[in-house]
Amino acid sequence: MFHKIMKRDFLFLVMALTLILFINFASATNFQKTAKNDAIIPEFNQPARFSLTISDASSGIYHFYTFADISLVPSGNFQLSSGDNSIDLEIYPQERLRSHKGFYTFVYNLKENLGSSDEEDRITIKVVQLKDAIEINSDTISPDSDIMTFYIQNKENAELKNISAKFVSVFFNIEKTFDLAPLAKTEISVPIDKEISKKIKAGLYLINAEFSTDIGKVPVEGKLYWAEKKWISTQTSEEGFFIKKNSVIKMNVGNVPEIVEIGAKKNIISRLFTSFNVDPTSVKRSGFSVSYTWQKQLNPAENFIVNIKTNYLFPWILLILIVIIIYAYIRYSEKRVEVIKSVSHVKTKGGEFALKVRVLVKAKKAIQNVSLVDRIPAMTKVYEKLWTVEPKKVDSLNRRIYWDIGDMHAGEERVFSYVVYSKVGVLGKFTLPEAMVILEKGGKIAEVTSNQVYFLSEQVKRND
Numbered sequence: 001m002f003h004k005i006m007k008r009d010f011l012f013l014v015m016a017l018t019l020i021l022f023i024n025f026a027s028a029t030n031f032q033k034t035a036k037n038d039a040i041i042p043e044f045n046q047p048a049r050f051s052l053t054i055s056d057a058s059s060g061i062y063h064f065y066t067f068a069d070i071s072l073v074p075s076g077n078f079q080l081s082s083g084d085n086s087i088d089l090e091i092y093p094q095e096r097l098r099s100h101k102g103f104y105t106f107v108y109n110l111k112e113n114l115g116s117s118d119e120e121d122r123i124t125i126k127v128v129q130l131k132d133a134i135e136i137n138s139d140t141i142s143p144d145s146d147i148m149t150f151y152i153q154n155k156e157n158a159e160l161k162n163i164s165a166k167f168v169s170v171f172f173n174i175e176k177t178f179d180l181a182p183l184a185k186t187e188i189s190v191p192i193d194k195e196i197s198k199k200i201k202a203g204l205y206l207i208n209a210e211f212s213t214d215i216g217k218v219p220v221e222g223k224l225y226w227a228e229k230k231w232i233s234t235q236t237s238e239e240g241f242f243i244k245k246n247s248v249i250k251m252n253v254g255n256v257p258e259i260v261e262i263g264a265k266k267n268i269i270s271r272l273f274t275s276f277n278v279d280p281t282s283v284k285r286s287g288f289s290v291s292y293t294w295q296k297q298l299n300p301a302e303n304f305i306v307n308i309k310t311n312y313l314f315p316w317i318l319l320i321l322i323v324i325i326i327y328a329y330i331r332y333s334e335k336r337v338e339v340i341k342s343v344s345h346v347k348t349k350g351g352e353f354a355l356k357v358r359v360l361v362k363a364k365k366a367i368q369n370v371s372l373v374d375r376i377p378a379m380t381k382v383y384e385k386l387w388t389v390e391p392k393k394v395d396s397l398n399r400r401i402y403w404d405i406g407d408m409h410a411g412e413e414r415v416f417s418y419v420v421y422s423k424v425g426v427l428g429k430f431t432l433p434e435a436m437v438i439l440e441k442g443g444k445i446a447e448v449t450s451n452q453v454y455f456l457s458e459q460v461k462r463n464d
Contacts (some may be wrong), residue, residue, distance in 0.1 A: 029110060029119040030055040033089075037182045039126040039158035040091070041133050042098035043213035046160060047073065047090035048125045054085040054110065061113045064089075068106030069097040070125075077113060091125055098215070100127045128156050134180070136167075136207050136222020143202075143229040143255050148192050150207060150224060152178070153185040164212045169224055170205055171196060199301040202228040202255045229254040232298075242316065246308040252298035262294040262306045270310055277307040336365040337408070339450035341374075341435050346419055354383070354421035355455060359435045361416070363408035369440040370405040372416060375433040380420040388417045430455040 036049040057080045064072045073090040097104065105124040112118070138150035148171060154160070160180040167174050172190045180186055207222035231254040237247045250260040266274055271290045280292040296304045339361055346354040359374060376382055376399040384394065393402040403416055435450040 029057045029117070031110075031119075031121040033121075033123060035157065037157045037159045038124070039128055039133070039156040039182075040093050040097075041128055041130050041156070041158050041160065042093050042100075043130045043211070043215055043218050044160055044163065045092065045214045046158075047092045048158070050089045050091070050123065052087045052089045054080060054087065055083070057085065057110070057119075058082060058112065058115065058117060060115055060117075062110055062117075063113065064108055065111060066106060066108035068108070069094045069100075070106060072108060091123070093127065097127060101129060101132075102127065126156065128158070130211060130213065130218050131220050133158060134220065136209055136220060138222075138224050140225045140227045142227050143197060146192055147189050148172075148224075149187050149189045150222065151185045151187045152180065152222075154180040154183060157182045165220075166210045167222075168208045168210075170200055171224070198253065198255070199299075200226060200255060201257065201300055202226050226255065228256050230256055230258065232258055232260055242311070242313040244310045244312060246310075248306045248308075249303055250296075250298065251303040252300055255300045257297055257299050259295060259297050260304055262304070264292045264306075264308055266290050266292070266310070269315065270312070273312065273314055274308060274310045276309075277305070335448065336363065336367050336441065336446075337370070337437050337439060337448050338362045338364060339372075339435055339437050339448055341432070341450040341453050343432055343453045343455050345455070346421075348421065352421045352423050353425055354419055355380075355430075355432075356386075356417060356419050357432065357453075358415065358417040359450065361405065361408075361414045361437055363410060363412045365410050366408070367439045367441075368407045370408055371438045372403040372405055372414075372435065373438065374401045374416075374435040375399055376401065377420055377430070377432050379424060380422045383419040383421055386417075386419045388415060391416075391418075428456065 032053040032055070034051040034053075036051060038048050038050070040046075040048050059082050060080060061077050062080050063077050064074070066072060071092040071094060073092065074087070078087070103124055104127050105122055107120055107122055110117075110119040110121070133154065133156045135153040135155055136150065137153065138148070141148045150167075152165075158180075159182050162177060162179065164175065164177045167176065167188070171192065174188075174190060176188055178186045178188075203226060205224045205226060207224050209220045209222055211218045211220060231252075233249075233251040233253050235247075235249040235251075237245075239245050246264070248262045248264075250262060252258050252260070266289070268288050268290065276292070278294060281295045282293045284291045284293075294304070294306050298304055339359065341360075342358045344356050344358070346356045348354050355377075357374070359372065361370070361372060363370075376396075378399075382394060382396075382401065389403060391401045392404045394400075395402070401418065405414055408414070432453040432455065434452050437448045437450075439446055439448070
């Protein structure tokens with residue numbers, strides 16, 4: 001009997017509990033969540049956003065509450081109907097959540113103000129530090145472009161509005177304010193300073209960004225790709241004739257280091273009169289020519305200048321001297337006779353000014369029909385008693401003396417002298433005219449003159 005009563009009570013209890021659970025299940029509030037952006041970047045006080053649909057709730061005034069490290073908006077009371085209710089739910093991180101990394105699941109409650117309804121639900125958000133949430137990068141930038149563009153990529157489902165940042169690289173230093181949509185990117189374009197960019201090598205460069213956040217300045221590093229450009233500019237110039245100057249300028253107008261080469265060639269004569277501002281890297285001789293080579297590695301915007309100066313004035317002067325010497329030697333060797341005139345002072349009893357004139361005629365080769373003609377100096381007379389060789393004729397009117405020498409053998413010498421005088425004293429430099437030999441050469445008449453003679457004299461007083 002006891003066992004039958006216990007069995008009946010147990011069945012009643014099970015049925016009651018089942019009824020209660022069915023009633024509770026039928027009356028449970030339904031939560032449906034759609035994430036607009038479910039990530040939080042704790043450096044900014046900007047929320048994660050969910051579109052929340054609440055169904056099967058009793059009509060009344062409700063509010064949310066939670067014990068997690070977040071703040072919910074709406075934070076006050078709101079009206080719910082018995083049907084579907086749409087609410088935009090915003091989730092803000094509190095201070096303790098700012099150091100968290102990764103997914104964060106929390107419990108929040110829907111509480112009816114005047115009733116006993118208290119429903120709980122769970123939401124998962126992602127907490128990502130700013131340096132992990134964004135990427136600063138660029139495509140390859142051509143040095144020929146006038147504008148370089150880099151971008152800020154939002155890698156998370158988080159929305160950032162009206163944020164400010166300073167971007168610094170070797171190319172620019174700028175500040176920008178912009179928005180970052182979830183999983184989107186923002187491009188920033190900057191004019192390229194050609195004076196700066198031409199000195200920068202190709203490669204990967206850092207962009208040091210500094211974001212202004214609600215907790216202060218936060219640094220983030222980015223990358224900038226500066227493409228290669230190979231270009232060597234060459235300028236040459238040449239000036240001068242006797243002193244020739246050649247200049248070669250190689251400039252690296254690209255953005256990668258380059259080895260440049262400059263070459264020059266000289267012959268074995270001109271190289272003796274050539275100088276350089278830079279010693280050549282190599283010198284090679286081949287036959288009658290000499291090749292010079294210069295090599296140097298140039299960084300972007302560097303140049304290499306080689307100045308080559310050849311002084312042709314010296315070889316021209318040397319050549320002219322050689323020609324003169326050869327011509328003089330030929331002329332001298334061709335001369336068949338040499339005429340040398342000299343003069344000396346003669347003392348007289350009466351104190352007159354008197355000079356003894358001496359003319360040497362020397363045959364270098366056999367000559368025929370030789371005559372000697374000498375001119376009497378101005379303001380003088382010939383003393384006709386002191387001839388070494390009697391002249392053929394003395395022409396006082398034309399002031400000339402003639403000797404008929406005839407034929408001469410090679411090496412034969414003849415000396416002719418006479419005395420001239422003047423009753424007028426002479427002071428200073430006294431010039432005597434040149435003597436002249438006339439001879440027959442190859443059936444033609446040839447003339448050979450002597451050297452010119454000078455005499456320095458003091459004035460001589462004539463005795464009364």
